[in-house]
Structure formats: C-alpha cells, structure tokens
Amino acid sequence: xxxxxxxxxxxxxxxxxxxxxxxxxxxxxxxxxxxxxxxxxxxxxxxxxxxxxxxxxxxxxxxxxxxxxxxxxxxxxxxxxxxxxxxxxxxxxxxxxxxxxxxxxxxxxxxxxxxxxxxxxxxxxxxxxxxxxxxxxxxxxxxxxxxxxxxxxxxxxxxxxxxxxxxxxxxxxxxxxxxxxxxxxxxxxxxxxxxxxxxxxxxxxxxxxxxxxxxxxxxxxxxxxxxxxxxxxxxxxxxxxxxxxxxxxxxxxxxxxxxxxxxxxxxxxxxxxxxxxxxxxxxxxxxxxxxxxxxxxxxxxxxxxxxxxxxxxxxxxxxxxxxxxxxxxxxxxxxxxxxxxxxxxxxxxxxxxxxxxxxxxxxxxxxxxxxxxxxxxxxxxxxxxxxxxxxxxxxxxxxxxxxxxxxxxxxxxxxxxxxxxx
Amino acid sequence: xxxxxxxxxxxxxxxxxxxxxxxxxxxxxxxxxxxxxxxxxxxxxxxxxxxxxxxxxxxxxxxxxxxxxxxxxxxxxxxxxxxxxxxxxxxxxxxxxxxxxxxxxxxxxxxxxxxxxxxxxxxxxxxxxxxxxxxxxxxxxxxxxxxxxxxxxxxxxxxxxxxxxxxx
Ligand code: SF4
Numbered sequence: 364x365x366x367x368x369x370x371x372x373x374x375x376x377x378x379x380x381x382x383x384x385x386x387x388x389x390x391x392x393x394x395x396x397x398x399x400x401x402x403x404x405x406x407x408x409x410x411x412x413x414x415x416x417x418x419x420x421x422x423x424x425x426x427x428x429x430x431x432x433x434x435x436x437x438x439x440x441x442x443x444x445x446x447x448x449x450x451x452x453x454x455x456x457x458x459x460x461x462x463x464x465x466x467x468x469x470x471x472x473x474x475x476x477x478x479x480x481x482x483x484x485x486x487x488x489x490x491x492x493x494x495x496x497x498x499x500x501x502x503x504x505x506x507x508x509x510x511x512x513x514x515x516x517x518x519x520x521x522x523x524x525x526x527x528x529x530x531x532x533x534x535x536x537x538x539x540x541x542x543x544x545x546x547x548x549x550x551x552x553x554x555x556x557x558x559x560x561x562x563x564x565x566x567x568x569x570x571x572x573x574x575x576x577x578x579x580x581x582x583x584x585x586x587x588x589x590x591x592x593x594x595x596x597x598x599x600x601x602x603x604x605x606x607x608x609x610x611x612x613x614x615x616x617x618x619x620x621x622x623x624x625x626x627x628x629x630x631x632x633x634x635x636x637x638x639x640x641x642x643x644x645x646x647x648x649x650x651x652x653x654x655x656x657x658x659x660x661x662x663x664x665x666x667x668x669x670x671x672x673x674x675x676x677x678x679x680x681x682x683x684x685x686x687x688x689x690x691x692x693x694x695x696x697x698x699x700x701x702x703x704x705x706x707x708x709x710x711x712x713x714x715x716x717x718x719x720x721x722x723x724x725x726x727x728x729x730x731x732x733x734x735x736x737x738x739x740x741x742x743x744x745x746x747x748x749x750x751x752x753x754x755x756x757x758x759x760x761x762x763x764x765x766x767x768x769x770x771x772x773x774x775x776x777x778x779x780x781x782x783x784x785x
Numbered sequence: 786x787x788x789x790x791x792x793x794x795x796x797x798x799x800x801x802x803x804x805x806x807x808x809x810x811x812x813x814x815x816x817x818x819x820x821x822x823x824x825x826x827x828x829x830x831x832x833x834x835x836x837x838x839x840x841x842x843x844x845x846x847x848x849x850x851x852x853x854x855x856x857x858x859x860x861x862x863x864x865x866x867x868x869x870x871x872x873x874x875x876x877x878x879x880x881x882x883x884x885x886x887x888x889x890x891x892x893x894x895x896x897x898x899x900x901x902x903x904x905x906x907x908x909x910x911x912x913x914x915x916x917x918x919x920x921x922x923x924x925x926x927x928x929x930x931x932x933x934x935x936x937x938x939x940x941x942x943x944x945x946x947x948x949x950x951x952x953x
Contacts, residue, residue: 386928399807400847412942436808484847484871500849500875506938514928548795549841553870582841584870640795728804748799748845749821 366520367587367614368555371495375478376515385517392494393421393472393479394507397463399428399727400482402447403440404501405508416451417511423455423472424448425463430722433730461695461721464488464576464663468568469697471603475590475612480507484579485663485745491568491575492598493590493612495555498579518584519554521546521622525562527629532779534673535570536665536743536763538562538626539577540634540644546624548642551583554622558588559615562628568597569669576664577745580641589615633766633778635741638758639749647766647778655739658683658771659752660764661692661719662726665743668698670764675707677768677779678714684774690732692719714771725752734759741770786914787833787861791898792822796838798845798872802854815854832859835904835911837896840865840888843872852876862904864911864922866891877929880937884909884922893920906933 365373369381375389396405401424409415416422426444429437448456457466464485467473475493480486482504489496499507507513523542556578563571571588578586588594590612598605616623636644660666660674671693683689691711693699699721702708712718724730726744734740734753740760742752747759760776769779800821806814819826836855842865843851852875855863862882876883882904890896895913903912909922935941 386926408939411939412946414946440808482847484845486847498847498871500847500852500871500878502849502878502938503874506878506942509942516926548844549867549869551870552867553873582844582869746845748797751799751804755821 365614366555366617366620367493367557367589367612368495368518368520368585370612370614371476371478372515372517374476375495381517383517383519386514387517388512389478389515390512391421391480391507392477393423394504395423395425395463395467395479395481395486396504397424397428397483398426398430398440398444400501400504402444405505406443406447408502408505409509412505412509414509416508419451419453422453422508423457423467424453425457425466426459427462427722428727428729430459431720459721461697462663462723464572465667465695465698468492468572468597469601469695471598471601474598474603474605475594475609476606480504480513485576487578487583487586488572488576488663490578490585490587491571492594493588493609495585495587497584519622520617520620521551521554521556521583521624522616522620523556523558523626524623525558525560525626525628527562527627528565529562529628529631531785532765532783533631533633534763534765535566535573537631537634538628539574539580540636540641540761541626541631543580543636543641544644546581548580548640549582551578551581553582553584555585555587556581556583558586563588564591567669568593569667572667573664577641580745589613633763633780635766635776636747636761638747638760641745641747641761647762647776650760650776653776654774655741655760655770655776656687657734657738657740658687658689658767659725659740659742659744660767661690661724661742662744663694664745665764666692666694668701670743671698671702671707671711673764674768675710677765677772677782679710681714681772683715683771687771687774689714689716689771690719690725691716692724693721696721728752741767741776743767786901787831787835787903789896789898789900789902790823790826790830790834790836791896792819792836792838794822794839795844796822796842798843798848798851801843801851802848807848807850811850811853811857814850815857818854818858827858830858830860833861834859835902836860836863838863838865840867842868844869847871849875849879852879852881856881862906877932878938880933880935880940882906882933884925886920886922890920893918896920
C-alpha cells in the first residue's frame with residue numbers, strides 16, 4: 364500500500380509508482396498568496412518572464428500581514444496588492460478577512476486530494492484537509508503562477524501515531540509542542556508528516572489544523588491527515604466541492620512507513636515551550652512562578668474559533684491579573700463574528716482583554732503592538748524565535764489558548780487545570 | 786582567495802533576513818544579514834566565500850530573502866549537514882548552490898572559520914587550501930544542478946519559454 368503523500372503526488376504528476384527521492388513535476392490545483400510575499404514580489408518576476416497568471420480561478424489572494432496598514436510603506440504594499448488582483452481579474456480575493464491559512468478552508472477552497480502551494484511557511488495547514496499543501500518562496504510562486512506547475516522531490520513519510528483520548532484542557536497545541544520536543548525542529552527533515560490514530564480522528568477540524576500548521580515547526584514539507592467524515596462535514600459546510608473519490612485518500616498507514624513515532628494522548632499534560640524554540644517544551648507545571656508581561660491569543664495557529672472558545676472557558680467570570688495585559692487577535696473575521704454571537708467575545712472583554720485586528724500582527728513582529736524591549740510574552744502562536752514578535756530582547760513562551768488564558772488570570776505561567784474547578 | 790565562514794548553532798531565516806528590515810530594499814536587508822550571530826559578516830564577506838553551517842540551516846519562514854541576501858553578498862555555496870526544506874528550495878530556485886555534507890566531516894579541524902577554500906560545483910567538493918584537504922559533498926540530482934547552472938528558476942523558465950516560443 365502506498366502512503367497518502369505518494370498518492371497525492373502521483374495524482375498531481377500523473378506518474379504512478381513513485382519512489383522516495385524521485386523528482387516529478389506536479390500540476391497545481393490552487394496557489395495561495397498573501398500581501399507580504401505575494402503580488403509585490405511575484406509581479407516583477409512575471410513581468411520579466413512576460414507571462415500572465417496561468418489560471419486566475421486557481422489563485423487565492425489574502426491580505427493579512429500588513430494589516431492594518433501602519434505607514435506609507437505598508438499602505439503602498441496594500442495598494443499594489445489590490446491593483447494586481449484587479450489587473451489579473453482574480454475573484455478569490457479576501458481583503459482583511461483574516462489570516463490566509465484560516466480564510467482558505469473557511470471559504471471552501473480546500474478539499475481532499477488537491478495539490479496546493481502557498482506563499483507562506485505555515486501552508487502545511489492545508490494538509491488537515493487531506494490535500495498536499497506546502498510553503499514556497501516568492502520566486503517559486505512566480506514560477507507556479509506562470510506555468511501552473513512545480514517540481515517536487517517525493518518525500519519520505521513519518522507517521523505520528525496518537526492513541527487514546529486527550530484529557531480535559533489538553534489540546535492539539537499541547538500535542539504539537541510535545542512532538543517538537545520529541546523529534547526536534549529539524550526532525551522532519553522536509554519529509555511529509557502524517558498524523559494518525561484514534562486521538563486525531565476524534566479532533567475537530569480546527570484542532571487538526573493546528574497540528575498540520577505546526578508541521579512547519581517539525582521541519583516537514585507537509586502535515587497530512589487522512590480525510591474522514593469530520594473533514595467532509597467541514598468542507599461541505601464551507602461550501603467546498605467534495606470529490607466523489609475522497610475515500611481514496613483515507614490512507615492512514617502504510618507498510619513502507621518505517622518511521623513511526625507513537626504517543627499516548629492520555630498521558631499528555633498541558634505544555635509550554637520556553638524561549639527561543641518550540642522544541643524547548645515541557646509540562647506547564649514546570650514553569651510555575653515564571654512572570655510575564657503580555658498574554659497573546661493570536662495567529663493562524665492559536666486564535667481560531669475553537670481557540671477563542673477555549674480561552675473563554677477559562678476566563679468566564681474571571682479577571683486577568685494586575686500588571687499583565689491580554690491581547691486577542693481573532694484569526695478570521697468570520698470566527699470573530701461567530702464568537703461574538705456565542706458570547707465569547709463578551710467574556711473575553713469582561714475579563715480585560717484588548718482586541719487587535721484579524722491579522723498576523725504581533726505574531727510576525729508587525730504593528731505598534733509588537734513586543735517592546737525586554738518584554739516577556741506567553742503566546743498561542745507557533746514560533747518563539749529570538750526577536751520574532753518584536754524587540755530582539757523580548758522573549759516568548761508558547762502554549763495552548765487554555766494555558767495562555769490561565770496564565771493571564773494568575774499573572775504567572777500556569778497549568779490551566781489549576782484554575783479550573785472540575 | 787575565498788574563505789570559509791563557519792557558523793555555529795541554528796541559523797534561522799530571521800537571523801539571515803531580520804523581520805524588521807524585510808520592508809527594506811535588498812541591499813539594506815543584506816547589511817543586517819547574520820548580524821545577530823556574526824556582527825562583522827555583511828561588512829567583511831567577500832565574493833566567492835563559502836558558508837558552512839550546522840544542521841537545519843535556514844529553518845523558519847518562507848522568506849526567500851534569507852537565501853537571496855547570501856547570493857547578493859557573493860556567497861558561492863552554502864554547505865550544511867542538513868537544510869530546512871523551504872530554504873533549500875529557495876536557494877536552488879535563486880541559483881545559490883546548496884550542498885549537504887556528511888555529518889562526520891563537520892569535526893574536521895581544518896574546516897575552521899577563516900580557512901582558505903575552493904568550492905568545486907561539478908565534483909561537488911570543498912578544497913581546504915591551508916592543508917590541501919578535499920571534502921566530498923553529497924551530489925544532487927541532475928535536474929537541480931541544471932536549475933542552479935541556469936542561474937535559478939527564473940532564467941531557467943526564460944530559457945524554456947524561449948525554446949517553446951521558437952517551436953511555435
Ligand atoms: S499568524 Fe503568524 S504564523 Fe500565521 S501566517 Fe501570520 S505570521 Fe505566519
């Protein structure tokens with residue numbers, strides 16, 4: 364039996380019996396670009412190549428990085444983005460609607476079996492839908508936009524096999540931080556990682572997206588999850604087209620996958636990763652008595668509807684501690700509206716949260732809210748490299764939205780189970 | 786004579802192309818390349834110099850400027866026991882030679898910072914002139930070699946389009 368990665372690449376390249384290491388040219392079903400690495404960078408290359416985009420229906424453009432604009436430079440970037448979209452007659456343009464990796468599936472663009480590229484390193488998020496999706500730089504993206512195809516070296520598959528149920532207040536983010544510690548940031552060596560097992564099958568789509576999203580942190584090219592009824596229900600609700608053969612992609616394991624790492628979800632506690640790497644993770648209780656300045660719930664990784672819900676679960680009827688600030692940047696406008704309808708935004712506000720735009724914001728170190736000199740942050744984002752979220756001397760701890768919210772309540776890094784009654 | 790820059794530890798894309806200068810034009814961004822780990826780098830690097838880094842070189846974001854600044858500064862090859870995938874692809878697509886080295890060679894004493902070296906793309910190998918050592922690098926598939934020799938993906942596509950055009 365072949366792996367899911369090989370199945371997807373075979374379909375995209377029209378070549379059967381791929382071996383690991385084989386270089387093939389794949390036809391691209393969808394190319395996603397954003398304001399930072401997109402039009403402003405691909406436009407000059409396309410002009411040099413004297414080529415128009417190969418298929419305007421297969422391109423999705425999202426503005427999320429330089430949002431809101433803060434100066435003339437970023438204003439010019441957004442103006443260029445809008446003009447390029449117009450000139451190239453691209454209908455799939457989502458302006459300030461949220462972070463690309465969330466907007467893409469929520470508008471029904473992702474479905475099992477697709478072969479997709481994104482101009483952003485967290486593009487493996489698409490793997491949660493049983494699509495092969497990976498991140499590429501602007502030059503490669505220009506090549507894709509000009510030709511509709513891309514070279515790829517058939518990757519090995521590493522299987523992350525998760526058994527049993529997660530305990531309460533333990534999330535996909537905690538699973539991921541535990542995987543980062545276990546296999547390291549280079550552990551993926553650009554393979555395809557596949558998440559499988561009972562724990563994964565029981566996760567809702569937005570939690571699966573957190574896993575696939577941070578496959579990037581494991582050094583993988585793609586972070587795949589075989590589609591099942593949960594996937595199909597999400598895609599249908601989002602207005603996507605489910606392929607009739609979607610069951611062909613239900614490949615969870617393969618005999619040839621020699622590289623299997625097993626995990627027991629029932630033994631997992633909430634995790635925190637210390638500065639400056641996601642692999643510096645440990646049980647949250649090991650970090651008690653650690654003070655911080657800013658609690659941040661944001662990013663494609665940690666501010667989706669389900670993440671806001673988790674934070675509200677902790678913050679309901681509570682106030683954040685004196686001396687700390689809590690900033691929340693919901694990952695998409697739709698998720699924010701849904702959270703508002705369900706009273707979640709009110710709970711967060713009553714607890715003392717400040718709200719930021721539905722964009723990358725501090726996660727990318729952009730905007731006036733970025734971390735100041737020496738500030739310490741506990742964050743639901745994916746990366747805590749030195750200086751990433753602001754000043755070089757700032758530092759970031761990574762955790763789940765539960766843990767970020769619980770820490771905001773006590774003013775110290777806190778295992779969320781300590782502030783919950785049940 | 787080209788020299789070797791031996792970088793220690795994890796070199797991520799923020800170290801190569803700091804986020805704060807990403808809005809700036811390439812020459813300005815290049816001035817800050819590696820400044821967090823090697824403040825003199827951008828000022829003293831010379832054309833043809835070779836970069837040797839520890840494992841997982843270029844980990845981090847998809848920004849291709851991380852590879853582009855190195856090419857701009859004249860680096861002739863980046864060598865490491867392993868590369869982060871996106872950085873590796875970006876480098877090749879920009880025509881910057883990237884080669885993997887067997888981990889065991891990393892302990893070779895003469896592979897020291899400042900060593901006088903000569904990089905041979907075709908072999909591929911790295912000659913250390915100080916003591917006439919030759920270190921074999923891991924060969925890459927012909928397709929990737931061709932991309933690099935063409936000068937990267939854009940010139941490669943230009944060549945292809947020209948050929949296609951002349952057929953039609
Ligand atoms: S929210 Fe952060 S991790 Fe996600 S796309 Fe934006 S910058 Fe990247």
